[in-house]
Amino acid sequence: MGDRRTAFVARREAMGYTQETFAAELKVEFSTVGRWERGEATPQPFRRPRIAKALGVTLQELGTLLGQAPAPARCPATVAVVPPDLAEADDMNRRDLLRLFSATGALLALPPATGDVARAAAAGAEEFAVFASHLWRVYGLASNKSQVLPLVRTQLDVLTDALRQSQTPATRQRLCRLTADLFQLAGEIYFDGDRYTNAAHCYALAADASKEAGAPDLWACALTRHAFIAVYERHFIDARPLLDLAANLASRGDTGLSTRHWVAAVQAETFAGLGDLDACQHALDTAAEVQHLTGRVHNGGWLRFDGSRLAEERGTCYVTLGRLELAEAALADALNGALTARRKAGVLTDLAMIGVHRADPDQVITYADAVLATARQTGSGVVARKLRGLQPYLAPLLADQNIQRLDAEIAGLVSGHAA
Incomplete structure (x- = not known):
C-alpha cells in the first residue's frame, strides 16, 4: 500500500473535478483514479500528458504531485524496468473489449460491398490468417495466458477495421471466420483468468461471426466453449441445449474433423453432472471414435481435440458420478x-x-x-x-x-x- 497523494488530490479538487468527472475526462475507470490517489498505482507514462493538461500543470510538476523523485544517475548500461500497473491495464483491456463487442456486433450485421479496397482486403486476409495461427501457438506455450491478450486485442482491432471496408462476399466470409477464430482465443484467455462473463461475450460473438461465415465447425466450437462455462460452474442443465445445437452443427460440418467428438466429450461431462451414467458413457464412446479418424483431425487453434485428453475426461466424469475405482484408473x-x-x-x-x-x-x-x-x-x-x-x-x-x-x-x- 502506498502513501496517499494529498497534493495530487488537492490539485484535482482545485481544478473542480470530482473523482468521477476526472476519470471521465481522462477516459479511465473511476477506481483507477482512486488507486492513483491512494498511492496504490502510478499513472502509466502515456497517460501523463493528458493528466497534466487536465490539472493545468507541466509534466515535471505532475511528477512532483505524484511524489516521484528524479531518477538517480546510473551507468548507461543499466536499464531500470518499471513494472506495469496491472490493475490499470486490466481496466483498459475491459473497456477495449466492450468497445470491440459493440463495434463487431454492428459490423457483422452490415452487408458486403465491392470496390478497390475489397481486393486489398482479400490479400490482407491471408496475412491475418497466418498471424492468428501464430497467436494460438503463443497462447499454448505461454505459462501466463493473460500476456497474450494485448496481441489478440490488437489483431481484433485490425479485423474490425477491415470489416468496415468494402469487400466481396467471399472476403467478408473469410474476415468473419478470422474474427470468430480470434474471439474464441480471447474467450480462452478470459476463461483462464476466471473472467467468465467476458469469456461468454467472446464466445457469443465468435458464434455470430461463425454463422456469418457459414462455418458450421467453427460455430459448433464457439457454442461448445460457451457451454463449457456452464459445465465448469456446474450449471449442467444450462449447458445441455447449447451442446445439442453444437452437435447438430457439427454433424453438418467436415466429417474429417474432430468437432463432433469434442462436442461429445463436453456432453459427457454434462451428463455426468446430471447423474446420467448411461448417457455419459455413450457420449464418451462417441468422443473416443476420434481415434478412428485419419489425417489432420484438428487445426491446433479453435479446434484442438484429438482424443489425447480422453483419459482425463473419463476420470473427471467418473469422479462426478462417484465411480471412484473407474475414476482412479x-x-x-x-x-x-x-x-x-x-x-x-x-x-x-x-x-x-x-x-x-x-x-x-x-x-x-x-x-x-x-x-x-x-x-x-x-x-x-x-x-x-x-x-x-x-x-x-x-x-x-x-x-x-x-x-x-x-x-x-x-x-x-x-x-x-x-x-
Missing part, C-alpha cells in the same frame, strides 16, 4: 501421458477429490499441494477455480492439521486471485 492413465501444467493440475485435483471421498487426508494433501504449487507458478484462474471447487469438500477432514493448513492456503490463494 482413468486418472492414473492420464498421468502417464504428456500433460500441460494446467491439465495436470486438473488430474491431480480429481485425485485429491477421490481422497476426500475416501476420507484419506494423506491422499488429499499429496495431490492438492502439487496443484497449489502450479496455481502459484502459473497464476491460472482455471487452476485456482479447481482448488476452489475442492475446498468445500474438505470440511469433514478439518480435524487434521495438514487439511487445516491446506484449507487456509486455498482460501489465501483464491482471495489473492480475486483481488
Whole structure:
C-alpha cells in the first residue's frame, strides 16, 4: 500500500473535478483514479500528458504531485524496468473489449460491398490468417495466458477495421471466420483468468461471426466453449441445449474433423453432472471414435481435440458420478501421458477429490499441494477455480492439521486471485 497523494488530490479538487468527472475526462475507470490517489498505482507514462493538461500543470510538476523523485544517475548500461500497473491495464483491456463487442456486433450485421479496397482486403486476409495461427501457438506455450491478450486485442482491432471496408462476399466470409477464430482465443484467455462473463461475450460473438461465415465447425466450437462455462460452474442443465445445437452443427460440418467428438466429450461431462451414467458413457464412446479418424483431425487453434485428453475426461466424469475405482484408473492413465501444467493440475485435483471421498487426508494433501504449487507458478484462474471447487469438500477432514493448513492456503490463494 502506498502513501496517499494529498497534493495530487488537492490539485484535482482545485481544478473542480470530482473523482468521477476526472476519470471521465481522462477516459479511465473511476477506481483507477482512486488507486492513483491512494498511492496504490502510478499513472502509466502515456497517460501523463493528458493528466497534466487536465490539472493545468507541466509534466515535471505532475511528477512532483505524484511524489516521484528524479531518477538517480546510473551507468548507461543499466536499464531500470518499471513494472506495469496491472490493475490499470486490466481496466483498459475491459473497456477495449466492450468497445470491440459493440463495434463487431454492428459490423457483422452490415452487408458486403465491392470496390478497390475489397481486393486489398482479400490479400490482407491471408496475412491475418497466418498471424492468428501464430497467436494460438503463443497462447499454448505461454505459462501466463493473460500476456497474450494485448496481441489478440490488437489483431481484433485490425479485423474490425477491415470489416468496415468494402469487400466481396467471399472476403467478408473469410474476415468473419478470422474474427470468430480470434474471439474464441480471447474467450480462452478470459476463461483462464476466471473472467467468465467476458469469456461468454467472446464466445457469443465468435458464434455470430461463425454463422456469418457459414462455418458450421467453427460455430459448433464457439457454442461448445460457451457451454463449457456452464459445465465448469456446474450449471449442467444450462449447458445441455447449447451442446445439442453444437452437435447438430457439427454433424453438418467436415466429417474429417474432430468437432463432433469434442462436442461429445463436453456432453459427457454434462451428463455426468446430471447423474446420467448411461448417457455419459455413450457420449464418451462417441468422443473416443476420434481415434478412428485419419489425417489432420484438428487445426491446433479453435479446434484442438484429438482424443489425447480422453483419459482425463473419463476420470473427471467418473469422479462426478462417484465411480471412484473407474475414476482412479482413468486418472492414473492420464498421468502417464504428456500433460500441460494446467491439465495436470486438473488430474491431480480429481485425485485429491477421490481422497476426500475416501476420507484419506494423506491422499488429499499429496495431490492438492502439487496443484497449489502450479496455481502459484502459473497464476491460472482455471487452476485456482479447481482448488476452489475442492475446498468445500474438505470440511469433514478439518480435524487434521495438514487439511487445516491446506484449507487456509486455498482460501489465501483464491482471495489473492480475486483481488
